[in-house]
Amino acid sequence: MTAPIAKIRRERGSSVYNTLRHMAIAYQFKPGERLSEIELAERLGVSRTPVREALGRLVTEGFLQPATRGYMRRPLDVQETLDLYEARVAIERECMRLAIKRATDAQVEEACSYLEESRRVPAAAAVQRLVELDEGFHMRIADMAGNSELRRMLLSLNERIRFIRWIDMENVGRDSTQHEHQDILQALRARDPALSERLLSAHIALRRDQIVDAITRGLARIYLPQEQAPPPGAMPPAA
Missing domain, CATH: 1.10.10.10 (Winged helix-like DNA-binding domain superfamily/Winged helix DNA-binding domain)
Structure with missing residues (x-):
């Protein structure tokens, strides 16, 4: 029909x-x-x-x-990117505060299982896949918070800073990120608000010089001929 x-x-x-x-x-x-x-x-x-x-x-x-x-x-503006990261820190800290109060043990264990699975993905995997896994970890904390509006705002922020995270992931690599995720989960499991907030804030925040560097490398990536260096996560042009 x-x-x-x-x-x-x-x-x-x-x-x-x-x-x-x-x-x-x-x-x-x-x-x-x-x-x-x-x-x-x-x-x-x-x-x-x-x-x-x-x-x-x-x-x-x-x-x-x-x-x-x-x-x-x-x-790609330095101050705007700083503002976006500050907003992300504020939202994720509030998600963590609520998650410590509201998360079930089953949700925490599921996040631990997710982290173990993501750690088995090789560091040589496509950078967009690695950032997707990283976002998935943080969205699980947002889910534990049980606030749909905070979750929606975090999803929106993730999309607006995703290109910078692709570039930053290429530069920083994955090992330190995975260790930081593990420490954050341990603090959450212990229901330690001060430690959780400190670890999460340190993990998310980028300094101004880091953002300037990421934007500089991102612009170089954008303006190189595509066959030499396509933007991370690029899709072929639609027909």
Whole structure:
């Protein structure tokens, strides 16, 4: 049976939005690049309406900003990135505070099992996979907090800083991250609020010089020819 037109339109709009959001996250749109509804619609093989709607959502979510006759990819900005990391620290600290009070023993053990499984993933795995595992660990703490709004805010922040985390993961590597995750879980299991907060804050925060370095390396990655150094997590252009 033919699907209702309204359903087809919803599915097409969702697909367009997801594709454009991924391109924005991975900086396939270069910082400051102006985006054309017409060109994007032609590239994706859709009408301009779902493209316009998707671009509007991406402005609201902080990936794009309005420009003359359209939109542009927001620049990689040091102060904005610092602000995002400060917000992430604040949200995750509150999640940890609530998790210590609300997490069940089963949830803590599940997080321990998840960490053990993630540690078996080789450090040579694709960086987007390693960051995905890292985000999964932190989202489990958010789940333990039992606050859907904090979880939603953390998901949004993760997407906006994901490119920087890809670059930082390439530079820092995985061993120290895994050890820090283990220490955080041990403090959570012990229901130690002071230690948990201190370990989590130290683990998440990036200094200004680290952010400047990550942005510098990220911009080099973005502007090199794609065949030499594609952005981490890049997807092939949509047909």
